[in-house]
Amino acid sequence: MQRTTGRGPLVSSQGTGFRNCDILTKMVLRHFFLVLYYLFARHLPRSNASYAFLSESIRYWICKHLFAECGRDVNIEQGAWFGSGQHVRIGDNSGIGINCYMAMATIGKDVRMGPDVILQSGDHVFSERDKPIRLQGYTEPRPIVIEDDVYIGARVIILPGRKIGRGAVIGSGAVVTKDVPEYAVVAGNPARIVKYRGAPRECEG
Numbered sequence: 001m002q003r004t005t006g007r008g009p010l011v012s013s014q015g016t017g018f019r020n021c022d023i024l025t026k027m028v029l030r031h032f033f034l035v036l037y038y039l040f041a042r043h044l045p046r047s048n049a050s051y052a053f054l055s056e057s058i059r060y061w062i063c064k065h066l067f068a069e070c071g072r073d074v075n076i077e078q079g080a081w082f083g084s085g086q087h088v089r090i091g092d093n094s095g096i097g098i099n100c101y102m103a104m105a106t107i108g109k110d111v112r113m114g115p116d117v118i119l120q121s122g123d124h125v126f127s128e129r130d131k132p133i134r135l136q137g138y139t140e141p142r143p144i145v146i147e148d149d150v151y152i153g154a155r156v157i158i159l160p161g162r163k164i165g166r167g168a169v170i171g172s173g174a175v176v177t178k179d180v181p182e183y184a185v186v187a188g189n190p191a192r193i194v195k196y197r198g199a200p201r202e203c204e205g
């Protein structure tokens, strides 16, 4: 599977990284890259450290083989956790911040992310009172969608299935419980719209 964006083709693990391999080889390669990432590359220095050397390039190269789609010049920061990566799609010039956590997300182009952001796509079932929550299983995971040119501040939590509209800004520490409209600046817990980018304050929602 391969799709194109405004700036060029996204690299797909199904379409590019393992294109000519049979199923068994694909599985072995995928596990190899996962081990390489989680035991080694994930712990390399953050990209802007003076001693980072090839950290950014190594993480990028590995993630191109793991993600469902991976654009050009994507920066995966130190400590990022994304499960198997099979449910992560990310567009050109976007980044996954230091120690960020996600398992199922579609991230557009030019997305900036501060450290410790959590994109939470799953939840526990807890409807039955007489059964421990740990035995009730999980809800169906709901992917998070982040459109192009979004800026997510440090320590933001985005709850399952939420969509962040193009050009939105999420203030540090926000807990996003609802979809965020395009170009909105939201902050707080629960996140509320504080203004719109480029709009005079009297027009804010």
Ligand SMILES: CC(C)(COP(=O)(O)OP(=O)(O)OC[C@H]1O[C@@H](n2cnc3c(N)ncnc32)[C@H](O)[C@@H]1OP(=O)(O)O)[C@@H](O)C(=O)NCCC(=O)NCCS
Pocket (backbone or CB within 6 Å): 113, 114, 115, 152, 153, 154, 155, 169, 170, 171, 172, 173, 174, 185, 186, 187, 188, 194
């Ligand atoms: C959201 C943010 C971008 C807004 O910046 P700004 O345009 O300068 O906005 P202002 O400082 O004018 O704030 C507007 C209002 O939102 C509130 N606000 C701003 N950021 C907030 C936050 N993180 N949490 C709660 N409220 C916040 C302000 O108190 C202000 O409220 P008021 O109108 O009642 O006084 C900025 O505050 C922020 O959180 N940046 C993220 C920083 C970060 O995580 N950096 C990591 C970089 S990798």
